Amino acid sequence: MRDLHRRHPDAHVRTRHLDWDEARALPEGRIDALVVRTPLPIPGDGLDVTVLYDEPRALLVPAAHRLAGKESVTPGDFAEEPLVACAGMAALWTGFWRLDPRPDGSPAPLGPMLVDTFEDKLEVVADGRAIALVPADDRRATLRDDLATVPVEGVEPCRVVVATRLADANPLVAHFRESAKRFLVRED
Missing domain, CATH: 3.40.190.10 (Periplasmic binding protein-like II)
Structure with missing residues (x-):
């Protein structure tokens, strides 16, 4: 978020922490991007999902x-x-x-x-x-x-992803995805 604020100082950008039962806020348009652990708590249809890293x-x-x-x-x-x-x-x-x-x-x-x-x-x-x-x-x-x-050994990890709505025209959404890939991806 700091990177997004730095790149767009006049934009209204804020962080909102959601409870696990609020994930529908993304497809419903109440938020523009979601960093979440998978499997996704919402249907993936209509979403653009980028894997940032695996988490055991x-x-x-x-x-x-x-x-x-x-x-x-x-x-x-x-x-x-x-x-x-x-x-x-x-x-x-x-x-x-x-x-x-x-x-x-x-x-x-x-x-x-x-x-x-x-x-x-x-x-x-x-x-x-x-x-x-x-x-x-x-x-x-x-x-x-x-x-x-x-x-726990022998179980698949969860994945941390950034999810946005497909074809969202807001340039801040694309910039948020770029920032997430730059700062949240882990090197193993």
């Missing part, structure tokens, strides 16, 4: 959990444990974040409740009622001392 997934567990402190885990290590599921719009991509179905084709055990927000997910895990898969680099999970993250 991690297992989120209470700090006292039997898997906390492990160097890494595989889906088999937590196959019988319930994973938090998302309510509402987030249900469209909750299977990806719950490994449902599991690599062997079996359904993932469902946690004791559905959550509406990421913060609610953190609380359910901290209380020991379920575990969760989260983006490995999501700092909201790593800043708490009552939670631990463990890298």
